[in-house]
Amino acid sequence: MAIEQARDEANLRGLAIDFHVADMRQLWNVHQRQFDMIIACDNAIPHLLSDVDILTALEQFYRCTVPGGGCIISVRDYAAMERGGRQFYPRFIHDTDQGRMVLFDVWEFDGDYYDLSIYVVDDNGQAEAQTHVIRGGRYYCVTTETLEKLFRQAGFVEVRTLKDRFFQPLMVAQKA
Secondary structure, three states: OHHHHHHHHHHHOOOOOOOOOOOHHHHHHHHOOOEEEEEEOOOOHHHOOOHHHHHHHHHHHHHOEEEEEEEEEEOOOHHHOOOOOEEEEEEEEEEOOOOEEEEEEEEEEEOOEEEEEEEEEEEOOOOOOEEEEEEEEEEEOOOHHHHHHHHHHHOOEEEEEEOOOOOOOEEEEEOO
16 A cells, blocks of 8 residues: 555656565565665664564665665664553544544563554544554564664664654664
């Protein structure tokens, strides 16, 4: 669905963009070429559940990056978060023509991992509201410190973590 939306947005703007869906650990097999920049934002990397899988993805990013090119990822700052048990994270309340929509997350922690459920409450002003639950998958609470080490292990240089520039820390790395 997201890829179709991206294609529609590109078409609306008259942009010719070749979109692909690929496993981060298999980028070279899909693209077989290099790019100026590899971008993986909105906490995509922690869907990979081990340092080994993340390193494999970063090695693929490195292979698919031109010399002098770079990689940008954004991740949650897990080192700064309270972890354990069940955590509640409100998202927002959105007014609709029929009432309002309320979204919130519930994270169920299991050590360095958590399972995400996104709750969507559709309140149309009636006595009962409709609730939908989207199971968002399992995440690995990998720290930016660990990611910096994995970037370097994959071959990247000039690895930096930038905080307070985006809603999540941005990690920037360059290929020599």
